[in-house]
Amino acid sequence: MGAMTSRTIECWLTDMDGVLVHEGEAIPGAADFIAALREHERPFLVLTNNSIYTARDLAARLAHSGIDVPEEAIWTSALATATFLTEQVPNGSAYVIGEAGLTTAMHEAGYTLTESSPDYVVLGETRTYSFEAITKAIRLIKAGARFIATNPDTTGPSAEGPLPATGAVAAMITAATGRSPYYVGKPNPMMFRSALNRVEAHSETTAMIGDRMDTDVVAGIEAGLETFLVLTGSTAPEDVDHHPFRPTHVVDSVADLVDRV
Numbered sequence: 001m002g003a004m005t006s007r008t009i010e011c012w013l014t015d016m017d018g019v020l021v022h023e024g025e026a027i028p029g030a031a032d033f034i035a036a037l038r039e040h041e042r043p044f045l046v047l048t049n050n051s052i053y054t055a056r057d058l059a060a061r062l063a064h065s066g067i068d069v070p071e072e073a074i075w076t077s078a079l080a081t082a083t084f085l086t087e088q089v090p091n092g093s094a095y096v097i098g099e100a101g102l103t104t105a106m107h108e109a110g111y112t113l114t115e116s117s118p119d120y121v122v123l124g125e126t127r128t129y130s131f132e133a134i135t136k137a138i139r140l141i142k143a144g145a146r147f148i149a150t151n152p153d154t155t156g157p158s159a160e161g162p163l164p165a166t167g168a169v170a171a172m173i174t175a176a177t178g179r180s181p182y183y184v185g186k187p188n189p190m191m192f193r194s195a196l197n198r199v200e201a202h203s204e205t206t207a208m209i210g211d212r213m214d215t216d217v218v219a220g221i222e223a224g225l226e227t228f229l230v231l232t233g234s235t236a237p238e239d240v241d242h243h244p245f246r247p248t249h250v251v252d253s254v255a256d257l258v259d260r261v
């Protein structure tokens with residue numbers, strides 16, 4: 001009893017933006033950290049709430065930044081959503097608003113994409129929302145389709161300023177239908193639980209690294225993981241105490257974790 005003791009860490013889950021990369025540039029130490037995981041053959045996954053890209057796209061983008069992550073080691077909210085829906089209704093049907101990251105994941109999970117009486121309306125991140133598509137989604141939900149969204153983020157970052165994200169579009173659909181979506185991505189701990197299943201890891205021996213208290217750290221705690229907060233993203237050291245929960249560890253950056261692998 002008493003002080004928190006460090007557990008043996010066999011497996012690592014890490015957030016992507018703010019931990020490994022920032023606006024397309026590698027964060028110092030990120031490439032070495034991933035290289036150490038691969039050298040020691042540690043099971044690991046890189047997680048992102050962004051559902052625009054496929055794992056293959058993201059692997060290519062990370063490689064461009066100098067970080068060598070195999071596509072199999074990337075877990076997006078789109079993949080988590082497709083996995084969740086497959087467990088709920090195998091080989092079901094969905095009307096999907098989203099990009100290749102989501103439509104590919106749904107197809108590969110055995111789903112039929114249709115506008116005709118689908119089991120689900122699934123909303124993901126896109127940069128080309130159409131009034132027509134949103135109208136269709138609203139009518140299908142009104143007619144009884146279940147409403148799912150990949151991630152609750154209301155804005156995403158860009159060099160020019162914030163962009164409206166999935167949660168903001170979901171709010172519009174909610175206002176028109178009176179139905180709120182079930183969000184699969186962080187801070188739903190299901191994002192981490194499905195990641196653990198994917199690499200056949202156990203929560204007691206898995207650590208997660210993130211840059212946000214209100215998504216990464218809280219979801220990590222709820223999934224039973226040892227949590228590392230890095231200060232290279234959206235959280236400043238003084239912000240940590242403004243939350244009623246705390247991470248297991250606070251470190252400056254992922255560079256501090258290379259020797260812990």
Ligand SMILES: [Mg+2]
Binds near residue numbers: 015016019210212
């Ligand atoms: Mg992040």
